[in-house]
Amino acid sequence: MDATTVSEIQAIAEAARAQEEGARKLAERAERLLTLITKQAANSPETADLKRADGRLTEAGVAAVNAAFDSGATVTEVSKQFGIHVSAASNRRTIWLAHKATSLKA
Numbered sequence: 001m002d003a004t005t006v007s008e009i010q011a012i013a014e015a016a017r018a019q020e021e022g023a024r025k026l027a028e029r030a031e032r033l034l035t036l037i038t039k040q041a042a043n044s045p046e047t048a049d050l051k052r053a054d055g056r057l058t059e060a061g062v063a064a065v066n067a068a069f070d071s072g073a074t075v076t077e078v079s080k081q082f083g084i085h086v087s088a089a090s091n092r093r094t095i096w097l098a099h100k101a102t103s104l105k106a
Contacts, residue, residue, distance in 0.1 A: 029071060029072040032071030032072065033068070035071075036064070036067055049061075050064055050082060057088075057092075064082070065082060065084075065089070065092050066092075066099075068082075069096045075093050078092070078093070
């Protein structure tokens, strides 16, 4: 077999491994989100215990949002899932990232 063919086969194998890794990560993310949703459903009616009467997140709501970010959820996904404005979700993500960075340093 010539070097070009061997090189192409190696490239195909590497691409397949990368796709396999991506699929594994996507499956893990979906499983974490399902776990989060299941926990929320068990503690619901809807997200009543996650938000105060004024619409702001309770401590449980903040913890749930943080768990969603831990599982890989995007700002938009968190916004929709918890019924909060995108800017509020973005702010929570900024706080979550800062806390996560601080935790890793400790």
